[in-house]
Amino acid sequence: MLAIDHLVIVSKNPEKDAQQFVEQHHAIAMEGGKHEKWGTYNFLAHFQNDSYIEWLGIFDEELARKSNLPLVRNTVDSLDQGRTGLLTFALRTSNLDAQLTYFKENQIPYSGPYPGMRKKIDGSTLSWKMLFPEDAENFPFLIEWGATENKPDDAAKINPRNLNEITIPTDPSKYEDVFQLKVRDDTIQLENGRLLFTNDEQSNFNLSE
Numbered sequence: 001m002l003a004i005d006h007l008v009i010v011s012k013n014p015e016k017d018a019q020q021f022v023e024q025h026h027a028i029a030m031e032g033g034k035h036e037k038w039g040t041y042n043f044l045a046h047f048q049n050d051s052y053i054e055w056l057g058i059f060d061e062e063l064a065r066k067s068n069l070p071l072v073r074n075t076v077d078s079l080d081q082g083r084t085g086l087l088t089f090a091l092r093t094s095n096l097d098a099q100l101t102y103f104k105e106n107q108i109p110y111s112g113p114y115p116g117m118r119k120k121i122d123g124s125t126l127s128w129k130m131l132f133p134e135d136a137e138n139f140p141f142l143i144e145w146g147a148t149e150n151k152p153d154d155a156a157k158i159n160p161r162n163l164n165e166i167t168i169p170t171d172p173s174k175y176e177d178v179f180q181l182k183v184r185d186d187t188i189q190l191e192n193g194r195l196l197f198t199n200d201e202q203s204n205f206n207l208s209e
Contacts (some may be wrong), residue, residue, distance in 0.1 A: 002179060003191035004094035005143050006044075006052045006165060007205055008071065009085060010078045014055035017084075018043035022052070025207065026111040027159050033118045038072045039063025046151055047207070049162040049192040056087075070132045071112050071141065073169075085115065086203055089140045089166055091179065091190070097127050097140040107180055126150055133178050134165075138164075164193035166208040172197040 003142045011017040018029040022045075028177055032054065034044035039060030046052040054073055064076050066145045071088070078087060093099055096113060112131040119125055127146035133139040172183040175195065181188045188195040 001003070001093040002142075002181065004049075004166065004193045005018075005090040006054050006088045006181045007163070007166070008075075008087045009053060009055050009057045010075050010087045011057045011084055012079065014041065014057040017209040018055045021045060027161075028157055029053075030157055033115070033120050033122055034059060035118045037063070038067045038069060039065075039118070040072060040075065046158045046162055048158055049164060050092075050151065051163040051192060053080070053163065069130075070111060071130070085094045086205070089203075090130075090143040091140050092119070093142050093144050096131055096142060097160045099131060099142055102180065103131075106177075110139065112162065117167060124148065135174070135178070139175075140180060160209075162193065162208045163205060164208050165196055166193070167196045167198050167204045167206070168202060169198055169200045 009017065015031070021027060022029050027045055028046040030041055032044040034041040039058055039062065040056055041055070041059045043055045044052050058075065059081065067073060069118070073089060078084065100113065102108070110131060110133050113129045115130045116130060117125060126148055129144050131140070131142040150169055172186055172188065173183055176183055183197070186187060186197040
């Protein structure tokens with residue numbers, strides 16, 4: 001089953017925006033690191049249901065503009081247009097190859113898989129792969145992590161709350177087709193939370209104890 005992995009919040013100043021979140025929600029956030037290949041960097045807030053929020057910004061505009069990664073391209077475009085805030089989110093899988101095969105067999109347009117890597121503040125390396133379904137619906141992307149989990153070694157840096165609900169203003173049937181997920185009462189149940197489809201104007205998220 002797929003799981004909520006993380007939200008991506010585009011930011012001109014990830015450290016400042018993460019700190020505002022900390023103050024508003026009495027939460028814990030930390031510096032993530034740099035994506036040297038893409039010219040981006042992040043701050044993170046981890047939650048106890050193996051999910052997190054990522055505030056994503058740019059430290060090297062030239063590198064970022066050269067990137068072919070959809071997530072970085074969309075980040076650049078958003079900042080160019082003066083738009084910040086929730087951009088997209090990632091669904092975690094333990095078998096990205098199976099998802100890729102499904103896309104191919106069902107003629108679902110996609111880009112990737114793209115490899116990712118960054119150095120953590122402690123010097124260790126994180127690696128992952130990403131797969132992006134292509135559609136005007138702005139679907140979430142799929143992510144599979146490598147051998148090292150993306151969570152703090154120090155449990156005290158994990159918020160004792162859950163990022164357990166993402167609200168989405170779109171037709172849920174499209175998620176059934178693309179992600180092989182069942183919709184019941186405008187809701188898709190995931191491994192560690194749920195997607196709730198609404199008539200709101202934009203996506204949002206909820207935290208629970």
